[in-house]
Amino acid sequence: MTLLPPAPAPTGALLLLPTPAPRLADHVARLGPVPLPAADAVLDVVRAGGLRGRGGAWRSTAAKMDAVRARAARARAARPGRAPLVAANAAEGEPASGKDAALATASPHLVLDGLQLAARAVGAEHAVVHGHPGPALDALAAAAAERAPHDPVPVRLVAVPRAYVAGQETAVARAAEGGPALPRPRPRDGAPAEVAGAPALVLNVETLARLALTVRGLPAPGPLVTVSAPDLPPRALELRPGARVRDALAAADADLPGRTRAVLVGGYAGTWLTADAALDRELSPEGLAPVGASPGAGVLLAATTGTCVLATTAAVVRYLADSSARQCGPCWRGLPHLAGLVEELAAGRGGPEGLARLREAVGLVVGRGACAHPDGAASTVASALAAVPDDVAAHLAGRCAEVRP
Amino acid sequence: MDLIAASPLWVLARATGVVLLVLLTLVLSLGVATSAGLRLARVPRFAVQLLHRDAALLALALLVVHVGTVVADGYVDVGPLAALVPFTSGYAPVWVGLGALALDLLLALVVTSLLRARLGQRAWRAVHLLAYATWPLAVVHGLGAGTDGTSPWLLGLDAACAALLLAALGVRTATRAARRAEADATAPRRPLTPAGAPR
Amino acid sequence: MSGRRPAADARLTVDWTACEGRGVCAELLPEVLTTDPWGYPLPAGPGPDGTPRPWPRRDGLPVAPASVADARRAVRMCPRLALRLEEDARRRA
Incomplete structure (x- = not known):
């Protein structure tokens, strides 16, 4: 993916994407040193700030921290010495996304401030930075090395191949254990991911950067x-x-x-x-x-204008099908099936019967996988059918109203 | 086959041995069918599984009779310990030992299967692969240890059992190959090309 | 944690990474499960306008009290041990 350089924001100074990327001294001079209050104080700030996960799920960061703390207390009771792990998630398998790479490159110290704060909040004794090899991970690695003498919690780098599902929370935990960066089933949906019997707090790099700004009492940056x-x-x-x-x-x-x-x-x-x-x-x-x-x-x-929404959807779903970790049957069989049917529709073949089979294929993948990968494909297809009914009708008649040969 | 001359216990030992050959073949074939996820005609899969389990439990019960009658008969020198500990029998130590080994394996298979949920699938499966060793051990034991081992009718039965088992294995191999071909057909075409990006 | 649910309910969840679509569960629990074209379990009964009923990922598939005994059997007999039955919401916390 080619990523254009960040465009200047319409107004105000850039908090998340400053140029050039500051070194540690500049970073501290600009924003001040990161305060490291007690765990409960960090949590209070997170809760008051209403911080939510920017990896895509928008889950409450405070709720995630609470869950990890509760699980960690139980893990410690069962086996003392089991401390939770925190992970900065810089994996950005989504081809249409580049904000995490841009942020990690522009503000690596802000991300690592957040990582130390998150570790403080849940009592973690080690941290990892999880991402794909490239400039963003290099920037985070260089920054981590620069500040290692000051950071209370040591940070380890986990580089994983670029793949759509490599940033999923349980995939991050699995990679931290030395396994492949692939999702695995959780004991219960929504339960914290686990690393070797201890819970892992996995936070997107943007979430961590926002955490570092919130704790400093700075205004929340825009999206x-x-x-x-x-x-x-x-x-x-x-x-x-x-x-x-x-x-x-x-x-x-x-x-x-x-x-x-x-x-x-x-x-x-x-x-x-x-x-x-x-x-x-x-x-x-x-x-x-x-x-x-x-x-x-x-x-x-x-x-x-001039772009077929259904053709784009077909390409997207094919990409998602090809990105399946091929661990769960309904995903590795259902997504190629779904992609084939969207391709038929986009090509003006299949007719009403094909459309009925397509709607059925959407229902076949929802909720049926260790991660939400199949659900994502289902959402894209179902929303396309709902958003552009006229395009669908035109394709059923065998032609695309938007793209003329 | 001089049934009259032998003692009733010895006759029972021989009879149970022959029935066990058939039963263990059935158990293993049903197990192979289960592991392939095969449906036998209209018989539901769970019924195949239950039949596999029940036949195995019946085999274990018959095995107790088989061993018990041999030990109790006293016609040959096989003690209770020799029936469980391989190669310690006074009579035909190797042939009887193979049978004892098969008995131990079958016990392990049954016990781990009853505890499968607690053991977890992986450990259970590792033990369960021993089933493929149990059957040949039992067959070879039957060839050498018994009165009827090399009689034509028993050799014929051995061959029929082996044929059934091979057929089950063949069907499973074909099923798995078909499944693998299907998996290959849905495998991603590399390299992945993002959608909606500039071409 | 989930006070929105009566304590006596039972929910079926599937480890989709373990499931191989053998279909034993649907044979034993026809009132709760059916199978998709590949044999993987699917909630029984018609969904919105003839499409399959979506699988409730978050909470698992509800199992009526009358079917709980069959569900336990299905869990026990799954050839891949891929099924789990949570019988009491209070135990989930």
Whole structure:
């Protein structure tokens, strides 16, 4: 993936994506040293700040920390000396996302501040930085080496091959144990991921950076997004607080909002919205919930005039099918089946019977896997069918209304 | 086959031995069918599994009779210990020893299967692979240890049992090959090309 | 943790990494499970407009009290030990 350099935000100083990336001394001079209060104090700040996970799920960070602390207490009772692990998750397998790489490259020290704070909050004694080989991981590695003498909790680097599911929470835990970066079943859905019998607090790098700003009492930065379109490579942007979808697209390319027909919000495992439904929504879970979407990991993929939404969906679902870890039957069999049916529809073949089979195939993958990978594909397909019914009708009649040969 | 001359216990020992040959073949074949996930005609899979389990338990019960009658008969020198500890028998130590080994393995298979949920699938499976050693041990034991070992009718029965087992294994190999071909057909085409990106 | 559910309920969950789609569970629990085209378990009964009923990932598939005994049997007999039955919500916390 080629990632354009971060575009300047419309207003104000960039908190998350400063240029150039500061070294430790500049970082401390700019924001002050990171305060490391007691565990409960960190948690109080996190709770008061309403911090939520930016890896895509938007789970409450305080709730995650609470769960890890509770599980760690039980693990310690069973076997003393079992301390939880914290992980900075820089794995960004989503092809349409680049904000984590941009952030890690621009603000590695902010991320590592957050990692130390997270370790403090749950009483972790070791930390890992999990990511794909590349400039972002290099930046984090260099920063970690620079600050190692000052950091209370040692940080280890875990480099994993670029893969869609490599950043899933249990995959991070598995890789930290020396295993493959692939998801594995949890004892219960929503339970903390575990590393060798102890819980792991896995937080996205943006979540950690925000944690480091919140604890310093700095204002919360606006959303960090990655915008792309058929003629625009993914571009990471820091927007002003309260920014709408329209602002994000315009920040990437001034005339993009005007030529956007539909937006895949939240990435490959996201939700298609028409431009009318999406553009004036605030880029937040609350702003997008009324139209059935979530910002996910801040990914916006615009389908511009002349682009077939169904063809794009077919390519997305094929990519997701090819990205299956092939561990769970309904995923490795169901996603290629689903992709084939979307491809049929996009090609104007299949007819109403094919569409019925497609709807059935969506239902076949929902909820049936160790991770939510199949659910993501189902969401993208179902939302495409709902968002562009006229396109679907045209394809059933054998032609695409948007793309003329 | 001089049934009259021998003692009733010895006759029972021989008879149970022959029935065990058939029963163990059935157990192993049903086990192979289970591990392949095969449906036998309209018989549901759970019924195949139950039949496999029940036949194995019946085999164990018959084995107790088989060993008990040999030991009790006293016609040959096989003590209770020799029936359990391989190669300690006074009579035909090797042939009887193979039988004792098969008995031990069968016991291990049954006990671990009853505890499968607690042992976990992986440990259970590792032990259960011993089933493939149990059957040949039992067959060879039957060839050498008994009165009827090399009689044509028993050799014929041995061959029929082996044929049934080979057929089960063959069907399983074909099923697995078909499944692997299906898996290959859905394997990703590399390299992955992201969607919606500039071409 | 989940006070929204009566204590006496039972929920079926599947370890999808272990499941091989043998279909023994659906044979033993026809009132709760059916199978998809590949043999993997699927909630029985029709879903929204004829499509399959989606699998409730978060909470597991509810099992009516009358079917709990069959469900236990299905758990015991799964050739891959891929099924789990949580019989009491209070034990989940």
